[in-house]
Amino acid sequence: MSNRIKKLRSERKLTQKQFSDQINIPVTTLAQYERGEREPKLETWYKLANFFHVTIPYIQGVQRFRSVDEYAQESQVVRNIRNRAYASNDKTTEDFQEYALRSTELSIDANWDDLQKSYSRLLASLDFNDKMFSSWDTRQKLKLVQIVENFIMQSSFLTDQSDINSFLDSINYIIESKL
Structure with a gap:
C-alpha cells in the first residue's frame, strides 16, 4: 500500500522543491518517500500530517479518513x-x-x-x-x-x-x- 504524500502535495499544487523547502526535507528524500523507496521516521510522519491537517494513518495510506x-x-x-x-x-x-x-x-x-x-x-x-x-x-x-x-x-x-x-x-x- 502506498502513502499519500504525493497525492496531498499535488492537491496543494506544490512542486517537490516547494514542498521540501516548506517542511525542511531534502527534495531527494521527499522523492524517495513519495515513491515508497524510503520510510519516514515517526517525527517526519507527524510533520507531514500536521502540514496537511490529516491523521498519520491517512497519509501513510492505511486509513481512509483524513481526520x-x-x-x-x-x-x-x-x-x-x-x-x-x-x-x-x-x-x-x-x-x-x-x-x-x-x-x-x-x-x-x-x-x-x-x-x-x-x-x-x-x-x-x-x-x-x-x-x-x-x-x-x-x-x-x-x-x-x-x-x-x-x-x-x-x-x-x-x-x-x-x-x-x-x-x-x-x-x-x-x-x-x-x-
Missing part, C-alpha cells in the same frame, strides 16, 4: 444503516449488505495492527502462506481476516438455514466487492 471527525461521521452513517437494516427484519436487504461492507471497512481502520497479527495467525492455522495472496493489497488481506472473524463470531448466533444463507450472501457481496 477523526470523518471517521466519527462514517461511524454514525454505519450505525444508521445498521439500525435501518435490523428494523426491516429482512437480512437480505441492500441495507444489511451495505452495513456488512461499511462496518468491515470501519473495523479495519480502527484495528489495523491487531488485524495484521490475526492475518499471520490465520495463514499459519490454515497452513497457507502469504504468496497465495501476493496479488492482494494489505487492506484486502485484512478484510479477509475481518470476514473470517465475523463469520466465526456470528456462526454461534445463526439459528436456522435462512439466517445462514443471509449471512453467506453478505459475505459473497463483500468478496465480490473486491474485498
